Amino acid sequence: MDRYALILDSVSVRYGEKEAIANVSMKLEKGKLHVLMGPNGGGKTTLIRAIAGLVPFKGKIKIYGIESHEYLKRHSIGYLAQRGETVYDFPMTAIEVVEMGRYGTKESRKLRREKAMKFLEEVNMETYAHVPIGELSGGQQQRVLLARALATESKLMLLDEPLTGMDSRAQSRFYRMLNSLRARHALTILIASHDMGFTTAYAENIMCINKTMVSRECIAKLLAEPEIKELYGPNIHLVKHYHLPQEEDNDV
């Protein structure tokens, strides 16, 4: 139990008649970067929202050994929603947005500001601290929202497609930043993504979800998805990275 930050035991979520995910079980080791892959509509967002207590589910979710609803009553967790779920044109500056992560702490206004600034520095956004969130670029907004997730000082980060709106250089920087944050703060990170590039390069554990299936050997299947073929062309190639724990059938 000590080894795992997150344990899911046959978790199912329904939206009315529609079953979005069914009997998903997984264990996430502490301090690692885990990636949840899957096609559009595969249930990545649903799973993350279930963990965060934002949708009702059947089954068991334990966060640091405690039943998730109990855990969430007493602790915040780091959460970055999929883009499009937040209203961005809102009269709050970047630093005010980051301060949201400090809600519930009894610290003074001044200390809150200082801490928020520290987390903005962590994502290299301190120069934009007083810019309204709606006037930042997509990638900059994502970094501010990451800082907000970090500001909860939770060891568990749930990031739903954090790379949206970033060019490949920004993606690479984002992952490097994430990795160093993970190392420094001993974070357990769960990322939902269907990115084949940097995500697979930095992930220490890749899981795939398509409603029911959660497996480690699905990348080949995923790559065969017609949408992805359409997106990246028929000759997609997955590059193996030497520092990754290897799966048997990574190559296509």
Next chain:
Amino acid sequence: MMFEFLNYSFMERAIVAGTLVAIITGIVGPFLVFRKMSFMGAGLSHGALAGIALGIILGLSPTLMSVLIVMGLGFLIGLVSRTGKISEDSAIGTVYTFFMALGIFLINLSKGYHINIMGYLFGDILAISKYDILFALIVLIVVLVWLILRGRAMLYLTFDEDFAKITGVPIGWDYYIFMVITSLSIITVVKLVGVVLAGSILIVPSASAKMLSKSFMKIIAISVISGIISIFSGIAFSYYLNTSSGPSIVFFVTAFFLCVLLWQFGSNTTSRKVKIKSPSSRP
């Protein structure tokens, strides 16, 4: 003398009430605007009519009865939209027309009583009593206390409900408390401009302010100030031309909104992009 109307005590009452209302709506309005609940004010104010009529028929205070009815209505709309599958605006749309009908129906029933229906519908500054001012003052205090204690939580909830929930904002509670705050606020407005036009006073100054600033506190400040100016102008207008106070005030509130809108059109191309002096090489 330009300001002779201030000597009249009913005028003083109207001015004091107008100021209180402008502050209350200037604080509450921006939350409604950013929560996309602009319709809420209009919906709740129509419920006030039923309360007023009920109060008169039962021989109880119309203000008290409208507080009860409007708060009940606010709670009902909240309940229907939070637990049901329909959106807030459809919930308001279905519920408030019924209350409006009920109000008119009750007024019809109370034919024997002397009811100034035009006054209730469109506002009558002559009818503002010192109790109305006292009520508005109490509501203002409640609103200020709420802003201090729950303002931050409400702001977070308005910006991003999911994240607010995860960080422990009791979103259900805050939502219902906000309904109560909105209900109390709308009743103070109803006295000044009547049932039909109250929604405008609650929303329009905040909608104008929204275009003028990117800071929530400044938006509140601008909507308070522009509200006070519009309400004063409206009251003066209504006094000199002997018109109903409601339409006169709404006229100025809307005129201000249009001015801001036109000004925005004019300066749109130049002011939209904010230049930041910082390394642009960062992704």
